[in-house]
Amino acid sequence: MTVSSxxxxxGGSDGGxxxxxxxxxxxxxxxxxxxxxxxxxxxxxxxxxxxxAILLLILVAIFAPQLAPWDxxxxxxxxxxxxxxxxxxxxxxxxxxxRDVLSRLIYGARVSLxxxxxxxxxxxxxxxxxGLMAGYFGGWIDNLIxxxxxxxQAFPSLLLLIVLSVTIGPxxxxxxxxxxxVGWAGVARLVRGEALKLKHSDYxxxxxxxxxxxxxxxxxHVFPGVMPSLIVIYSIGxxxxxxxxxxLSFLGLGVQPPTPSWGQMIADGQSxxxxxxxxxxxxxxxIAVVVLAFNFLGDVLRDALDPRMRGL
Amino acid sequence: xxxxxLKRLLQAIPVIFGVSVITFILMILVPGDPAQxxxxxxxxxxxxxxLRARLGLNDPPVRQYLRIMGDVVTGDLGRxxxxxxxxxxxxxxxxxxxxxxxxLAMTFSTVIGVAVGIIAALNQNGFLDRFLMFLTLTGISVxxxxxxLIAILIVVFQLRWVxxxxxxxxxxxxFLLPAFVLGTRAxxxxxxxxxxxxxxxxxxxxxxxxxxxxxxxxxVTVKHAMRNILIPVVTVIxxxxxxxxxxxxxxxxxxxxxxxxRYALDSLxxxxxxxxxxxxxxxxxxxxxANLLVDVLYGVIDPRIRYD
Numbered sequence: 001m002t003v004s005s006x007x008x009x010x011g012g013s014d015g016g017x018x019x020x021x022x023x024x025x026x027x028x029x030x031x032x033x034x035x036x037x038x039x040x041x042x043x044x045x046x047x048x049x050x051x052x053a054i055l056l057l058i059l060v061a062i063f064a065p066q067l068a069p070w071d072x073x074x075x076x077x078x079x080x081x082x083x084x085x086x087x088x089x090x091x092x093x094x095x096x097x098x099r100d101v102l103s104r105l106i107y108g109a110r111v112s113l114x115x116x117x118x119x120x121x122x123x124x125x126x127x128x129x130x131g132l133m134a135g136y137f138g139g140w141i142d143n144l145i146x147x148x149x150x151x152x153q154a155f156p157s158l159l160l161l162i163v164l165s166v167t168i169g170p171x172x173x174x175x176x177x178x179x180x181x182v183g184w185a186g187v188a189r190l191v192r193g194e195a196l197k198l199k200h201s202d203y204x205x206x207x208x209x210x211x212x213x214x215x216x217x218x219x220x221h222v223f224p225g226v227m228p229s230l231i232v233i234y235s236i237g238x239x240x241x242x243x244x245x246x247x248l249s250f251l252g253l254g255v256q257p258p259t260p261s262w263g264q265m266i267a268d269g270q271s272x273x274x275x276x277x278x279x280x281x282x283x284x285x286x287i288a289v290v291v292l293a294f295n296f297l298g299d300v301l302r303d304a305l306d307p308r309m310r311g312l
Numbered sequence: 313x314x315x316x317x318l319k320r321l322l323q324a325i326p327v328i329f330g331v332s333v334i335t336f337i338l339m340i341l342v343p344g345d346p347a348q349x350x351x352x353x354x355x356x357x358x359x360x361x362x363l364r365a366r367l368g369l370n371d372p373p374v375r376q377y378l379r380i381m382g383d384v385v386t387g388d389l390g391r392x393x394x395x396x397x398x399x400x401x402x403x404x405x406x407x408x409x410x411x412x413x414x415x416l417a418m419t420f421s422t423v424i425g426v427a428v429g430i431i432a433a434l435n436q437n438g439f440l441d442r443f444l445m446f447l448t449l450t451g452i453s454v455x456x457x458x459x460x461l462i463a464i465l466i467v468v469f470q471l472r473w474v475x476x477x478x479x480x481x482x483x484x485x486x487f488l489l490p491a492f493v494l495g496t497r498a499x500x501x502x503x504x505x506x507x508x509x510x511x512x513x514x515x516x517x518x519x520x521x522x523x524x525x526x527x528x529x530x531x532v533t534v535k536h537a538m539r540n541i542l543i544p545v546v547t548v549i550x551x552x553x554x555x556x557x558x559x560x561x562x563x564x565x566x567x568x569x570x571x572x573x574r575y576a577l578d579s580l581x582x583x584x585x586x587x588x589x590x591x592x593x594x595x596x597x598x599x600x601x602a603n604l605l606v607d608v609l610y611g612v613i614d615p616r617i618r619y620d
Contacts, residue, residue, distance in 0.1 A: 151330035154596050158558035162580045167338045177597060243455050247562065249580060250457050266458050270566075273465045284458035293451035299449070 033228040033305055040304035047300040050293040057290060061109040070100035072107040073258040090254055093278035095268055101278060104260040105286055111249075111261040112290065115175050116242040118232055122180030127187025128230070132218045134188065134196025145188065152185040161244060165253040172255050175248055179241045185235060194226040201225075228305035232298055239294030246287050262287050313611060320607070324600050331596040332384070335589060338379050340537070342583055384593055390586040399587050404595075409479065410571035414560060416487055420495035421502055422545065428499070429506025430533060431540075435510060444503065451500030460493045460566035478568045483501045490567040494559050501552050502545050509541045535573065546609050552583060553602055557595065 030283040041047040049254065060067060070090070075098035086093040092101040136143035152160070193217075198204055204221050212220070248254035249263030262283040269279025348355065348362040364370050368379060383389055389399035428444055435441040467473050467489050479486045513519060514537060522532045549556075561573035568574070576595065579587035 091592065096456065147330065150327050151334060153328050154331050154600050155592075156554045156557040156561075156595060156599055158561055159576070159580075159592055159595060162577070163335065163588075166580055166583060167341045169343060175524060246455050250455075251565075252579070253581075262413050263455075265457075266461065271463060273461060274469050277465060280458070280461055284455065284462065287458065288450065288454045291455075292450055295449055295453050 002068055015107050033224075033231055036228070036304050037231055037301050040300055041297070044300055047297060050296040050300075053289065053293040054297070057109055057293075058113060060106055061113045064106045064110055068100075068106045070103040071278075072099060072103040072260050075099050080151070085276075092282050093276070095265070095279050096272060096276065101265070101282055104265060105262070105283060108260045108262045108265065108283065108286070111172070111255050111259065112242050112287070114243060115172070115179065115245040116238040116290075116294075118239045119176045119245075120178035120183055120237040122176065123237060124230060124234060126180070126184040128223065128226075130184070130190050131188035131191025131226075132195050132222060135192040136199055136214065136218055136222065142192070146192070149185045149189050149192075152181070153189075157182050157244070158247065161248060161252060162251070165248055170248075170253045170256060172259070174253050175245050178248070179244050182244070183237055183241065187230070190233065191226050194229065195222050196220045198225045223276030232302045232305055235294055235298035235301055237297065239291040242287065242291055283310035313608075317604070317608060320604050324604065328593075328597055332381060332593050333377070335592045335596075336373075336380065339589055340373060340376075340586055341583070380589055384590045389590050392584050392587050394579075394582050394584050399590060402573070402587075403591075406570055406572050406575050409482075409569060410560065410564070410573060413487055413491055413564070413569065413571060414556075416491035417495035417556075417560075418498070418549070420492055421498035423458075424495070425499040425502025426506050426538070426541070426545065428439060428503035430510055430538070431505065432507045433510035433514070434533070441507075445507070448500035448503045452495050456493065456497065457497065457562045457566050460563055462488070463489055463493050464567070477566075479570065490563050491567060493567075494556075494563045497559060498549065498552055498556055506541050506545065510537060513537045513540050546606060549606060553599065553606070557599060 007069060041051055075094075082094070082096065082098055084094045084098070090100050090102065092105065094100055095104070130145050134142040155163075160182055161178050164181060165174050167275040168174040168177060199222070204217065207217055207221050245254055245261070246263030246266070250267045251263045252264075252267065254263055255261040266280045269276060269281075269283075272279055337565070347360050347367060347369060351363060368376060371379075387400055389403075391398055392402070428448065432441045432444040442498055464477055468477060474486060474489060519532060519536055522536050523529075527535075557573075560571075561577050563569070564571045564573035565577050572591070572595075575587070576591040579591060
């Protein structure tokens, strides 16, 4: 657990510390899961590239209004409201309504990243709470939560996503909720397993002997133990959620027009593949690049933080 | 083993029950009146009401649920609200199409995946290894519906190897491209796990012995090493089964293949309840059964695994 070169920014007490140094004794300074992750990313050119791509895209999403050369929802008169091939004016062409594909891609990043990060945060919060409760308390609480996890995981995820979207009604909020619901079961299952293991570990027993009560025990001592796995799950989960959102939008069940999203743009261009390939090709590349970056990062993090899963 | 299978089957019952209840609740909450849909927007309120009564839509939810489950279990399914076709007959016609697509895709993914994984492992950390691993990660990251569109654009429209999408006369050549598209993701997964497992296996003593007694590299790889990478391949197929089913839905959708996936997706998008409910429950049941089958297969492939 002790790594000699500790990153100064990483040793903080942000809840990610290994070991139980909660009470004054600072003799053994651990390194947080974030610290290990950061060291690993710094040492891997591919990981730096992936992280930079994600960072760049976050900036693009934030500064979309400043960066987009055209209004993403207003057709350009000059191209006669038609799909025009990539040109000096419209670098990636225009869609069949004469709207600038590049600008729509830039605005679409907001939807993709927003839903990706947001829905997985939702999964993480619910997954951690229910997983910790199931693993720690056991008994009927565990039974109830475990059965619910099993049932949710018995649905192929796309099916559940679509059923939820149809039920709640298509839209941005629906995408958040549906992807969040689909994701939490996996997180909860993992957290439950870890909590079960950690429940009887020496340091948790020790904290209990010292009189820690359940909520404090769970979040202060059990939660940090699952932190590394959660970082990995989150990274890969965001990639999956971006594909999930794109799939919903492709089927017309995600974000509704006029707000542009990548999946919707692919669907728009589906009937014009031979005459206006740029309508569908570019948004697909955007999705592939982002998801690849998240998966790559997830891979590197898994090797660093979760050696048991190495190579999967 | 038999005890284990029986136990797993018993455990599956409450899960399938839960799936059906959740499906039913969600379906009831779907906005829109099926009776209205059946009769069209201009139908009189009285006519709609009468049909609602006849379809049993005014019954209490528990009774509706029991009736639907009865129909689902006995296979006595209703008719589509949209096309008026019998659901049971549609399933009979469409299931073989999906089965053909799925089996072909699994064959593709296993053959390509294992081959790529072994080649990568034998070139560990070399250029070819890195390139193949990057390729597999890309294969996992690309959204399948877009990948299918690009495949159609290139193979159907540019190269003209197949005259059109859909299944034409149902002959095998129409299935090749969609099966390849569907199998890609699984192939990428299988390649990655085959590689990492192969790397472990080739460091084992018995492989060194086989090499030392002068067997050719090919013999060692195929006869000694490969047998031991079957388990992870089965694992991956099990782990990634959900994605495979999702992929099949979307592949059929984009390629316009009249299979179960297309049927399910269309019914969901049209909110065609009499089709949706049985299909969702059947798919979930199939998925649970397939998972069980994968677990049992472990024991068949590797006699060291015991079930208690």
